[in-house]
Amino acid sequence: MFNPRFLIVSLGNPLPKYESLHSAGHFALNGLAKALRQPPFREMTLGKQSCLVSQGPKYTLVQSPTLMNISGSFVARVWQDMVKQSDPASLSLVIVHDELEKDLGVVRLARWDRSPRGHNGIKSVKKSLSQEKYPLSPFVRVAVGIGRPATRDAATVSKYVLDKVSAEQRRVLEEVVPWDVAQKLVELEDEWRSEVQT
Structure with missing residues (x-):
């Protein structure tokens, strides 16, 4: 029986x-x-680093403890930890990240092979972990829109993404977005199941 599991970082x-x-x-x-009725986050060692983890029977949620631009090696090590415990054919990797191209709070699934569009976190993960080695494991990105400033010069964009988040922005990201992310996970699982069963 197909028993899918998800590593969500x-x-x-x-x-x-x-x-x-x-x-x-x-x-x-x-x-x-x-949103997924998971246990609360607690500090654990995964991928040889201390990080916040919420572990349930189907979903393992992990907050990468590294700076964004060097997250790849951590994600790769956590994936290796998970592959030791589960058959890779029943394990999916989901990366949740910010997306400048979408308005605040808009959530969408992005194909793994889609261009990182200058997103250094995604570039780092792709450099450290090759999906080609795990052809039966769906690798997917969940892009969370954060909007973008009117001017697109690098300095303005950098200030926009790195300034302290407002209370309202944080409310949208923590209280509205997660339900949409949960829905995307259901869609991902349905698609995966239909592929496995055909």
Whole structure:
């Protein structure tokens, strides 16, 4: 019987030090534990590092403890830890990250092979972990929209994503977005099941 499991890792800069839109993935993951009726987050060692984890029978939620731009090796090590416990054919990797191209709070599934569009966290993960080695494991990205400033020069965009998140932005990311992320996980599982059964 097909028993799918999901490793869901959020990318961002470590909280609470960096409470910015760039850490939208972490805020969404905070609320996702509740949306999926998961146990609360607790500190554990995974991928040889201490990190916040919510472990349930189907979903393992992990907040990457590293800076965004160097998250790849941590994600790869956690994936290796999980593959030792589960058959890779029944394990999916889901990366939750911020997305400038979408309005605040818009959630969508993004194909793994889609361009990172300058997102250094995604670039780092792809450099450290090759999906080709796990052809039966769905690797997917969940992009969480954070909107973008009117001007697109690098300095303005950088300030926008790294400034302290407002209370309202945080409410949207932690209380609204997680339910949409949970829905995307259901869609992902349905699609995966139909592929396995055909």
